Amino acid sequence: MLSIIKSMTVVGITGNIVFVQVDVSNGLPYFEIVGLPDTIVREAKERVRIAIKNSGYDFFSKRIVVNLAPANIKKMGALFDLPIAIGILSSLGIIKNKDFDNYVIIGELSLDGKVKKVREALAICIELRKQGISNIIIPKENEDEVKFIDGINIYMASNLKEVADYFNGEKILNKVKTLEYSKVINNRNYDMDFSEVYGQEKAKRALEIAIAGGHNCLMIGTPGSGKTMLAQRVKTILPNLTLDEALEVTKINSLYGEENYEVAIERPFRNPHYTISESGLIGGGAYPKPGEVTLANSGILFLDELTEYKTNVLEMLRTPLEDKEITISRVKAQITYPTNFILIAAMNPCPCGYYGSLVKKCKCSERSRKRYVEKISGPLLDRFDLFVDVTSIEYSEFKKENNKNLSEKIRKKVIQARNLQLERYKKYNINLNSELKNSYINEFCALDLKSQDLLNKFYEKAKLSARAYNKIIKVARTIADLELKEKIEYKHIAEAIQYRKKEEIL
């Protein structure tokens, strides 16, 4: 007799429904699992057989064939133990109710019949929420990590017998109580603050603009001027994750193999060392795993000492930055991962690091300095909207003001500016100013005569490219949003010009 149970397997970051088809017939005792199982799934045979026996059911000597359909997707992990066992019990007639259609079942079985935690529980629940399947049975041990998932009924099972009784209508399974995500993450405290960086006011402002409008930002400056310190504090001005974003971040983390399967509460901040390889940055492997660009999705990718990265590795950033996603093709699979991050990078202006410094004299020749900055290719530089000098200055030059909670103040402005943008671009499938295509610039970034005049004057003086021209407008749009202004004004353009690329340096 045939029973069909739904379960799920995760490939990349998409979940695929797997139909666990169990057929029990008379004949010589036999148990086989087909449908591209990996070793863990194949070993389910013994776990299932003994777990059924130890749960108090007779394991009849029958001919059992389990097929995991569709047959062409590789099935991985121990989560199929429970659906296989339920399928067998149903085929044997022990479970009388055959209505499994509305349920997805996952769980690993231990030999005593207990249902054990599985790695993929959260990823699967997230996927079900998207696909609109209403009921899932998961191991009780997974309860904590799925507590934020709303919109579906998540039932918890602690042993096989409970599940069988549930389907027979003899017992009720407890549902996971959902918590509201936004309430939990609202009270966060960071152990750092922008006020801890003395001086470098312009760089702080540049980072504020970068986060508010999603602009990539390059900091150029002498060693020890605070570039790294500034970048680390960007975390503190990021807006909260929404539940959808958080679930995506979590899903990606779980694929990467991080052992902690909790829903993310912080935007990612990835800071890979410059020895990173191509596949480390982009993703790779026979079954491609996500790289740093994907792990930084909806957060920040910070590349310190940009010139020290291998050139071929850096060049790979071009497509993820442009398309906001990356497709990795390998023999066994082709997977598309999201790569929607803000790139913040820092570098020295020359090999000795002190070009332009007043504190220490630069020892580099013009030629060696040129060669040094030329490591960063033009196309990559083109993807930065904001350039800012971060040069160390004398201690007496800056104001030592203890402005506590500076980060919180900046963060509030950033959130306001982002909300304005979301509202404005609602119909256009855009979230932030940095994503504006040239065709939209005229529509959303109209300039008055005075600003146009200023920009043209500058355009001629500095011999700007058309691309640089548009960048200034986009940055000015963000500056206007930070001031909650509907129109770009004269002074917004003038400020945006300060963050352009300086030809004599790069």
Add this chain to the structure above:
Amino acid sequence: MSKKFAKELASIGIVTVSGMALGVDTYVHKYTMESGGKTIAVLPCGLNNIYPKNNIELYHSIIDNGGLVITEYEPDEKADSNKFLERNRLVSALGECLIITEAAYRSGTSVTARYAKEQGKPVFCVPSGLDNRCGIGTNKMIKNGAILLSGISDIFEELKNQRMNEYVENYKKNSKKSIENIPTGCEKLYNLIRTEPTSIDYIFSKLREPISEISYKLTLLELEGLITTMEGGFYEKSY
């Protein structure tokens, strides 16, 4: 430093001469033209073999801007180290005086200074701190009788002739005009900026204005040509 002098001299109509090499030479040509002046480049090579190759763009823009590129070599001749020194002879000969901003010990620049002395041209040197490797040569020249250059007015004092007077007039006019040109609201900011590189944090600490205001005013001053952006994100007065 060369940038500053090139700009100042060009803006009052003085023609600059240099060798179109990488570094200081390039700055002199570039900033002279940027300030609307004319410049002369003396090449150590034939005109078919422009050296250095990267500066071919500069070569064209010097000509396009009404400047002059000259050489004493046949069109196909290539540059070599002897020709560099020979070239310096012409550089100093063409100018009315020689300005040296930096020279390391026994550098090619000291050869130029020697030529200038032989040709009877005054030599101006910008002094450096003792820990600056690239200032050993210039400091030594000052010790040996070169004129210490602390500002453009030092040149006016030394070279007193009819043409110089015109330049001095221009200089006075320029600095007066520039002050009239300060955009409204930017006066305080302009006065805070010194004639040496001034950091934005210094301005911020003195001026009680948000950084966004300061940034936008800096752009306005820069567009008027009143201040110059320096390497490392510093600003200084143009005059």
